[in-house]
Amino acid sequence: MRKLLFESLFRRPFTELPPLPDDVAVAELASSVGRAARRRLGRSLSIREIDAGSCNGCELEIHALNNAYYDIERFGIKFVASPRHADVLMVTGPVTKNMREALKRTYDATPNPKWVVAVGDCGRDGGCFAGSYAVVGGVAEVVPVDLHIPGCPPTPTALLRGLLALLERVDSNAVTP
Amino acid sequence: MPSLIDLMLEGRAVEQHRPWPRAVVDAAVWNFAARELAHGRWSLLGLWGEPTAVHMAIIDGQTAEIAVVSLDCPDRIYPSVGLHHPPALRLERSIRDLYGLSAEGLPDTRPWLDHDQWGVRFPLGGRIDAPPGAAPYRFLTAEGHGMHQIAVGPVHAGIIEPGHFRFTASGETVVRLEQRLGYTHKGIEGLMTGASLERAAKLAGRVSGDSTVAYAYAFSRAAEAALQLVVPDRAVWLRALLAELERLANHLGDIGAICNDASFSLMQAHCSVLRESVLRASHSAFGHRLLRDVIVPGGVARDISEEGAEAIQAALDNIRLRFPALIELYDNTASLQDRTVDTGVLTSALARQYAAGGTVGRASGRSFDARRSLAYPPYDSLRFEIPVLTEGDVNARVWIRVREVEQSLALIDQILSRLPPGPLGTHAAHRREPREGMAIVEGFRGDVLVWLRVHDGLIERCHLRDPSWFQWPLLEAVIENNIVADFPLCNKSFNCSYSGQDL
Numbered sequence: 001m002r003k004l005l006f007e008s009l010f011r012r013p014f015t016e017l018p019p020l021p022d023d024v025a026v027a028e029l030a031s032s033v034g035r036a037a038r039r040r041l042g043r044s045l046s047i048r049e050i051d052a053g054s055c056n057g058c059e060l061e062i063h064a065l066n067n068a069y070y071d072i073e074r075f076g077i078k079f080v081a082s083p084r085h086a087d088v089l090m091v092t093g094p095v096t097k098n099m100r101e102a103l104k105r106t107y108d109a110t111p112n113p114k115w116v117v118a119v120g121d122c123g124r125d126g127g128c129f130a131g132s133y134a135v136v137g138g139v140a141e142v143v144p145v146d147l148h149i150p151g152c153p154p155t156p157t158a159l160l161r162g163l164l165a166l167l168e169r170v171d172s173n174a175v176t177p
Numbered sequence: 178m179p180s181l182i183d184l185m186l187e188g189r190a191v192e193q194h195r196p197w198p199r200a201v202v203d204a205a206v207w208n209f210a211a212r213e214l215a216h217g218r219w220s221l222l223g224l225w226g227e228p229t230a231v232h233m234a235i236i237d238g239q240t241a242e243i244a245v246v247s248l249d250c251p252d253r254i255y256p257s258v259g260l261h262h263p264p265a266l267r268l269e270r271s272i273r274d275l276y277g278l279s280a281e282g283l284p285d286t287r288p289w290l291d292h293d294q295w296g297v298r299f300p301l302g303g304r305i306d307a308p309p310g311a312a313p314y315r316f317l318t319a320e321g322h323g324m325h326q327i328a329v330g331p332v333h334a335g336i337i338e339p340g341h342f343r344f345t346a347s348g349e350t351v352v353r354l355e356q357r358l359g360y361t362h363k364g365i366e367g368l369m370t371g372a373s374l375e376r377a378a379k380l381a382g383r384v385s386g387d388s389t390v391a392y393a394y395a396f397s398r399a400a401e402a403a404l405q406l407v408v409p410d411r412a413v414w415l416r417a418l419l420a421e422l423e424r425l426a427n428h429l430g431d432i433g434a435i436c437n438d439a440s441f442s443l444m445q446a447h448c449s450v451l452r453e454s455v456l457r458a459s460h461s462a463f464g465h466r467l468l469r470d471v472i473v474p475g476g477v478a479r480d481i482s483e484e485g486a487e488a489i490q491a492a493l494d495n496i497r498l499r500f501p502a503l504i505e506l507y508d509n510t511a512s513l514q515d516r517t518v519d520t521g522v523l524t525s526a527l528a529r530q531y532a533a534g535g536t537v538g539r540a541s542g543r544s545f546d547a548r549r550s551l552a553y554p555p556y557d558s559l560r561f562e563i564p565v566l567t568e569g570d571v572n573a574r575v576w577i578r579v580r581e582v583e584q585s586l587a588l589i590d591q592i593l594s595r596l597p598p599g600p601l602g603t604h605a606a607h608r609r610e611p612r613e614g615m616a617i618v619e620g621f622r623g624d625v626l627v628w629l630r631v632h633d634g635l636i637e638r639c640h641l642r643d644p645s646w647f648q649w650p651l652l653e654a655v656i657e658n659n660i661v662a663d664f665p666l667c668n669k670s671f672n673c674s675y676s677g678q679d680l
Contacts, residue, residue: 001443001510004447004502004506050339051337053362055383055384056385056674056675057386057469058386059336060467067449067450067452081335096361097295097296097309098294098362099360100294128376128379128380132363132364132365132368133297134295135363135364152469
C-alpha cells in the first residue's frame with residue numbers, strides 16, 4: 001500500500017481538464033435557478049441520485065464521475081446518501097409505476113431550494129419503454145425538472161457539462177449581500 | 178434413471194424449436210420433471226408463461242443436455258414446480274402477476290412484480306382493469322426476544338438500483354433478510370410482443386445496462402437459431418471480443434466496489450481507473466463506452482475501428498502492468514481480509530440447488546460457465562480456464578473475479594490476433610411460419626437465457642431470464658447470522674441485477 005501511495009505522489013494525476021458547460025443546458029436552466037441559491041449554497045452542490053426505473057446504464061456512468069479522470073468533487077459537487085442533505089436530485093430511467101410514489105416522496109423529502117436533473121433518453125420521455133403498461137414516462141411527469149441530460153447513457157463528460165452549467169447558473173445569479 | 182431425451186419422447190415434439198428440443202407434455206410428465214429438479218438430477222434454467230401455456234427449460238448438469246417442456250393450461254392453472262423446487266417460487270409468482278396463470282400448490286401466493294400500481298392486472302394475459310391501490314405487502318416474520326426490523330429502500334443510499342430489503346435483526350446479527358423487488362419493472366416482455374427484430378434487439382440491450390452486450394448477444398443468437406441464420410466468422414469473433422470487454426470492465430469495477438464496501442477506498446480508486454481505461458478503449462473501438470447496440474441479429478452493426486485494436490491493446494498492457502500490485506494489496510491487507518474471509522458463505526449445496534451461475538456459483542463449487550459447458554463459437558476454439566473455488570465467501574467471489582479478469586485479458590489477446598476478415602452480418606430471410614429459438618450466453622454475472630418465437634418477421638413472444646433470478650434468493654440465505662454491517666459487502670460480492678430480474 002505504501003508503494004502505491006508513494007507512487008501517486010510523483011505521478012501526474014489522471015484528472016482531466018474540465019469540459020465547458022453545455023450551452024443547451026445553460027439555456028434550459030436560465031429560468032430555473034433563483035437568486036437566493038448562491039447565498040445559501042456557496043459554490044457547491046449536493047446530489048442525491050434516484051434510479052426511478054432505469055436499466056442501470058445511467059448509474060454506471062454517474063458512478064464514473066467519481067473516478068480519478070472526472071473527479072467531480074473538485075467542483076464542489078458531491079453525492080450524498082439522503083435526500084435531506086441534497087440540493088439536486090439526479091433522476092434516471094423511465095419512471096416506472098412501481099417507483100412513482102418513491103420518487104415523489106424523495107422529492108418531498110428534499111429541502112428547498114432544489115433542482116431536478118433528469119438523466120438519459122428514458123428520463124426525458126420514457127425512451128424505448130414509453131407506452132408500456134408499467135411505465136409512467138419521463139421524470140417530468142412526476143416531479144418538475146430543471147435540466148435534461150440526454151444520452152443512452154450520457155457519457156460522464158456530458159453529465160459533467162450539464163452539472164457545470166447548473167453550477168454556473170447558481171453562481172452567476174448570485175448577488176452580493 | 179431417465180434422461181432428458183426420454184422425457185422429450187413422452188411429449189409431442191415442437192418441430193420449429195431450435196437448437197434444443199421442446200416438447201408439449203401432460204401434467205404427469207410436468208410433475209415428474211419438477212420432482213427430478215427437486216432431487217437435484219436436473220437444474221432449472223428458466224420458467225416462463227404465455228397466455229395459456231407454461232414453459233420450463235431444464236439442463237442435465239452431467240451431460241449439458243438442454244430441453245424445454247411445455248404444458249398447455251387452458252384453465253389457467255398448472256401444477257406448481259416451486260412446491261417441490263424452491264428456485265421456481267419467484268418465477269411462478271411472476272407468471273401469476275403477468276399472465277394470471279396460477280401454480281397449483283404454490284406455497285407463496287404473494288404478488289412479486291405487481292405492486293398494485295399498474296392500473297391493470299395480468300397485463301400480458303387476460304387483462305383486467307384494476308384501480309391502483311397499494312395493498313400492504315406481508316413480509317415474513319421472525320419471532321424471538323428483542324428482535325427488531327430494519328427497512329431499507331427502494332431508494333438506497335448509494336448510486337444503485339431500487340429495491341427493498343427488510344432485515345430482522347437480533348442486536349447486530351441478521352436473523353432474516355427478505356427482499357422485495359419489482360420496482361424497476363418496465364414491462365419489457367410486453368413491449369417485445371409485436372416488435373420488429375430490430376426494435377426487440379434494442380429492448381434486449383436495455384434489460385440490464387451493465388450486461389447490454391450479453392443480452393444483445395443472447396437475443397441475437399436466439400433469433401438466429403429460430404431463423405436458422407449463419408453468422409459470418411468475423412462477426413462471431415467480434416461478438417466474443419465485445420463480451421470479454423464487458424466482462425473485464427464489470428469485474429474490475431466490482432473488485433474495487435467490494436473493497437470500497439469494506440471502506441478500503443484505495444482499491445476502488447485504482448480499479449475504477451482501470452475500468453475507465455477499458456470503457457475508453459471500447460468507445461474508441463466501437464463508438465460506445467458500454468458497447469450498446471453493437472450486436473444485432475445476423476451479426477454486428479459496426480466493425481472494430483483501426484485505432485480500436487491499438488486502444489484495446491494499450492488498455493490491456495496498462496491492466497497487466499497495474500493490476501498485479503492491486504491484487505497483492507488486496508491479499509496482504511489483513512484488515513480487508515478480516516472483512517471478506519468467511520463472510521456471507523454460500524454453501525455448494527445451495528449453489529447447486531439454485532443452479533447459480535456466474536461468480537456466485539463458481540465461488541461455491543459450481544463450475545458451470547456457458548462458454549465452456551455449451552461451447553458456443555468462437556469459445557469452442559479459444560483457450561481459457563474456468564476458475565472454481567469452494568469456500569463460497571466474499572473473498573472467494575473476489576478471487577473468482579480476479580482470475581476471470583486474467584482469463585479475459587488472455588481471451589482478448591487471442592481474439593485480436595485471430596480475428597478473421599469478411600462480412601459483418603447477414604440478413605434475415607423472411608419466414609411466414611412461426612419459428613422458435615433459444616440461446617444461453619455467459620454474461621459477466623452468469624448465464625443469460627433468451628427464448629423467443631418469431632412470426633412473420635415480428636416477435637410473438639420473447640422471454641429474457643437474468644442470472645439474478647437464481648442468485649437473489651441465495652443472498653437472503655448467505656446473510657443469515659452475519660452482521661448488518663456486512664450486508665453491503667455480501668450484496669456487492671453478489672452484484673445481482675435489479676432491472677434484469679424486474680424486467
